[in-house]
Amino acid sequence: MTVPTRTLLRVFWRSLFLQAAWNRRGMQNLGFAYAIDPALAALYPEPERRREALARHLGFFNCHPYTAAAILGGTIYHEERVARGEEPAGNPVLYKSTLQGPLAAIGDGFFWTALRPFFGALAALGALAVGWPAVVITLAIYNLVHLALRYGLFRDGYRKGDGIVADVARLALPVFADRLRVAGAFVCGLTAALLLWRGALQAGFLSGAVALAAAAFGYLALLGGARLLPAAYVIVVAGVGAALFAARWHGSS
Amino acid sequence: MIPLVRIDNRLLHGQILETWAPRLGVREVVVADDAAASSPLAKAAMTLALPPDLPARVVRVDEVDWAGLAARKEPVLVLLREVASFARAIAGGLTPALARRVNLGNVHYAQGRRPVTPSVFLSKEELDVVVAAAADGFEVEARAVPSDDPAGPAALLARYNAAAGG
Numbered sequence: 001m002t003v004p005t006r007t008l009l010r011v012f013w014r015s016l017f018l019q020a021a022w023n024r025r026g027m028q029n030l031g032f033a034y035a036i037d038p039a040l041a042a043l044y045p046e047p048e049r050r051r052e053a054l055a056r057h058l059g060f061f062n063c064h065p066y067t068a069a070a071i072l073g074g075t076i077y078h079e080e081r082v083a084r085g086e087e088p089a090g091n092p093v094l095y096k097s098t099l100q101g102p103l104a105a106i107g108d109g110f111f112w113t114a115l116r117p118f119f120g121a122l123a124a125l126g127a128l129a130v131g132w133p134a135v136v137i138t139l140a141i142y143n144l145v146h147l148a149l150r151y152g153l154f155r156d157g158y159r160k161g162d163g164i165v166a167d168v169a170r171l172a173l174p175v176f177a178d179r180l181r182v183a184g185a186f187v188c189g190l191t192a193a194l195l196l197w198r199g200a201l202q203a204g205f206l207s208g209a210v211a212l213a214a215a216a217f218g219y220l221a222l223l224g225g226a227r228l229l230p231a232a233y234v235i236v237v238a239g240v241g242a243a244l245f246a247a248r249w250h251g252s253s
Numbered sequence: 254m255i256p257l258v259r260i261d262n263r264l265l266h267g268q269i270l271e272t273w274a275p276r277l278g279v280r281e282v283v284v285a286d287d288a289a290a291s292s293p294l295a296k297a298a299m300t301l302a303l304p305p306d307l308p309a310r311v312v313r314v315d316e317v318d319w320a321g322l323a324a325r326k327e328p329v330l331v332l333l334r335e336v337a338s339f340a341r342a343i344a345g346g347l348t349p350a351l352a353r354r355v356n357l358g359n360v361h362y363a364q365g366r367r368p369v370t371p372s373v374f375l376s377k378e379e380l381d382v383v384v385a386a387a388a389d390g391f392e393v394e395a396r397a398v399p400s401d402d403p404a405g406p407a408a409l410l411a412r413y414n415a416a417a418g419g
Contacts, residue, residue, distance in 0.1 A: 060362065102265060169301040
């Protein structure tokens with residue numbers, strides 16, 4: 001008993017909506033059950049068994065939305081074996097609960113705190129250098145990378161089950177994350193320099209001072225250990241706010 | 254030293270590696286969980302999530318040498334999966350003198366548990382363990398990440414009583 005390729009593609013498509021029904025009790029449980037349902041329908045033609053299978057995927061689940069694709073693929077790998085009677089019915093759920101934490105950590109570390117900030121910085125630099133098309137292109141590249149990785153993880157999880165862990169280890173995402181963070185910081189530095197230079201040319205000393213202060217604020221926040229998203233948003237909002245305020249103040253004086 | 258004992262159903266994940274570990278300056282993570290210690294898949298998965306400079310050990314709850322970890326110079330973060338594991342750790346030699354701060358990070362909903370913070374659901378028995386530990390000198394608080402407001406035992410008790418049974 002195997003899941004047809006068409007159905008696998010449908011499951012992958014549905015996995016893009018993993019967080020659409022996020023809730024406090026089960027977090028991504030409804031999204032996961034919705035995504036895997038076509039595969040379960042293919043594996044369990046009898047309504048009773050399908051209902052039973054769907055019910056076990058309504059338990060708590062929470063992971064990084066991208067790396068969760070690996071778990072979804074691997075869970076189908078185990079469900080196929082359950083359907084063939086080669087594994088106990090508890091295996092898919094055990095697989096999910098074992099991998100959700102570690103894969104969430106990898107996803108947070110690589111996508112949220114490295115890849116996305118890097119492309120965000122690149123978009124900011126591009127917007128300053130060549131204008132808005134740079135932002136569209138950066139978004140397109142980011143999503144190409146993210147969807148390719150996401151689909152690769154899903155396919156690999158489906159093919160290898162537990163073997164996905166060794167494959168993810170070979171990807172060495174934490175190492176790339178470190179490099180991307182350094183590269184992102186470098187691009188941010190370039191952007192700041194460009195802002196300073198342009199601002200000083202157009203609006204004089206004050207805008208330069210504001211940009212410097214915003215950069216110093218960001219650096220201090222980093223020193224304070226702020227690595228999670230809210231801090232990054234606060235810094236961006238503070239920087240934009242300061243720049244707008246300075247522009248207004250400058251314009252009215 | 255043990256700057257924090259964290260209770261988290263998901264054990265090692267992003268909130269811990271991205272916020273608590275850097276905030277506490279942690280040099281090693283000890284995951285104390287019987288199920289994870291007996292699962293090669295769990296061990297392999299946890300090591301792949303770690304940054305290169307942060308080692309982790311996965312051991313059974315009874316194997317944790319609390320006094321030994323507390324005597325270390327570098328900060329060691331200890332992770333437990335359930336409040337019940339915390340109770341077992343206390344029975345096995347954990348005292349407030351060895352590790353004063355205990356954090357309830359993520360305890361998922363289950364039958365009989367009521368919400369006390371956005372990420373923590375507790376049963377009456379679990380709440381009793383928490384309150385008793387606080388009375389014995391542990392500083393117990395519930396929050397997912399350091400930037401959240403911590404909820405102490407009194408707040409947890411009040412919220413448990415205010416919440417509808419589940």
